[in-house]
Amino acid sequence: MIDCQVHAIIIKVAALGLMPDRHLGKSLKEMQPHLLLMRDKYGLNVCGEGGEYETFTLDCPLFRSRIVVDDVQTVISSADPVCPVGYLNFTKLRLVAKERIEPVVIKNSLDFIHDLNESSYSDLSDPDLSETELELIERSSCGMVAGGIGVSRGSVMRNSFSKDDLSGTAGATAVVLSRSNSITKELTICATLEPAPYSKSPVRIITKARSSISASGECGPTSSDGPMEVLPPFHCSRESRPLSNRPRAIVNSKGWMWVAGVQGCGEDSRQAMASALTTLEEMVQSRSFTLRQICYITLYVRNMGEYSFINEIYSTVFAFANPPTRVCVECPLPADCAVVLEAVAFNPVSSGKL
Structure with missing residues (x-):
């Protein structure tokens, strides 16, 4: 970001070695030496991938105007002496047009290939x-x-x-x-x-x-x-063979259960979702679990355009307070499979392994 002339400032800190009163409002260029030092000292992620800090971009080469902060409030959400947490609350911002805008060349993937130097492959x-x-x-x-x-x-x-x-x-x-x-x-x-x-x-x-x-x-x-x-044209052939699928579940001694491979098949997405949830409920109940004990579900769908139909059936089954968290991802499933489910459940009184 620094090399690309992106002017971003720190607007939130939540890590050991970052102090709200010292580091909030500073740019990444100003913070780079300190971030590198904290990485060596405490293992801090320099890019903030662990939530150590958040940034707000005020200017970059793609902007026609830059953002100017006129008034800001500093909020301390946790005054912990070791790892305080604080953030900036912008109360007044304005745009200032740039006097001279240099043209920005946006490259595509082929341009990057053209720019490669064969010396890079020494x-x-x-x-x-x-x-x-x-x-x-x-x-x-x-x-x-x-x-x-x-x-x-x-x-x-x-x-x-x-x-x-x-x-x-x-x-x-x-x-x-x-x-x-x-x-x-x-x-x-x-x-x-x-x-x-x-x-x-x-x-x-x-x-x-x-x-x-x-x-x-x-x-x-x-x-x-x-x-x-x-030279003759290049030909590519592909072979595939169907693999039989069987949903599986495993329970450890601490009461955690993992369910995988639950497929939903049917004439449409509604029937496929209902079939998958029925299979999931049967597997959960056969191991002395309930649907309320499911912590989270991973839902793979073949077509995200049918999400509303899938969610309609899903909502009728998990129609209770505090339902499990869910992640829904579209992926290229087989033609006869519209939905695949994975789930994790917890029951402290259950034990055993299947």
Whole structure:
């Protein structure tokens, strides 16, 4: 956030090493050294992922106006001498237009891939190659591109070279590119260098030249003027087999029960939800538990658009005070399964294991 010029201030503290009277209202840039110190001293999460602090963003490059705090109140919700808790209550805010707004370039995922430098992947290089040999590969690759000769993308990746490849030169009509961990020499790929005008295109066409392997193990194109063979398209096949499901439950000696794999099947989401809740109730009662002793439920649904129908049936079963907490998540369930339930219950008088 600091590197991206996000101006955020601390508006709540609730951790050892953070004091409301000292740290509330300070920016993250001001707090960074102290947060790092508290991490080493008390194990504080510098990013506040454990709820150590909360922030409020006043300005960032995406904002057309910045937020100015004119009046604020400090509220101490816990005056604990070791770990006090406090927060800021903004009573008056205003927007101030920025005088000069610099254009912000928002990148997509492909832009980040384009910005990657192959030097970032030095740890993926062949460990047998020395720094001098790696530099030679880089210079050769850069020289081929600068000279108007297009190469396939695989020929400029560091992890695509081995010691045997260093004998190739940039002026040759073909460069032998072999994987450093190739199993046999016959698997060596010969990449044909395409002269201009094809090199002017930003898109490199990867082709495979017809090659012959001599007794010495070297390969080369059989004909420099012959047509190039285009690589066949990549085909992917997928296999699947149905797995039988059986809901399971386990109870420990301390009275906790975990229920998993409760599927709801039916013609529609209402019937599926009713079926799942019936199965859950039967499993709970067979182990001397009740629905009121369920602490929380995880509900997986195939289509969140049918949540209202699912919740309608769910509300009729848990129609009592203090129902269990619930998490509802949409996920790609099979076509014949609209709902999957998981639950955790507690009964201090129960014991045993199933």
